[in-house]
Amino acid sequence: MEEENSFLGRGWAFPPAFDAKSKKSVMAEEEEDIRQSLFIIISTTPGERIMNPKFGCDLISSVFDNIDSLAVNRMKDLIRTAILNYEPRITLHEVIIDTSQSFEGVVHITMEYTIRKINVRTNIVYPFYLKEGTNVTGM
Template structure:
């Protein structure tokens, strides 16, 4: 089996078209896996009617206080989600980082090994704890008035 067949080839997301020949832009191999990781983590579990178990539960962590427990829960959730929905990789480590300059932004770094080629890669996924709002968090995590 060709390496690229196993690693996958698919439409670039969001869909884009080349100007010259009006073909759908494609990605393959490691780029396809990174795109797949993004799609899995951005999709809410239950959002796809034909694949109700596909996706992550990251939306459950919105508006939570930033602490060590939250880091552990996010890391465990990401690890389980990728184990279930991305069979081409083995997740080596998930690290959740709080950015000092931002109260709402969390960076999730996934270190993984591609099973077929045994090559190591990492993927950084930005996650906002205040997603979909223009709110800022006041002192002690209180909402502004």
């Protein structure tokens, strides 16, 4: 029972979960797998993965930066580089960083991209919390 978009990928859902009935891990497929992959790439600090220490995006280094044009451009570059290196299924068009809530400790990062194999253009918004101790679970 292969789906026509099965080539987009299938993997464990993030965060990992298990179905109580089937006693199997919950899986993410196709566009949802790509969306979750982007969240994982942006959320992972390089060095966290022992077998792939370069994997991730070093956004955490921006937590204490003054939110000015230099910091925004640095964040955009970190995101572009990480996605270019670790998500080959998409073409990233634009990274938009909304700093309107930076005084509340939140910067919204919008990534506009096209899924290469099916030529679908979409976007996601990643809430990057600047306050220490805040956890990102808004997937």
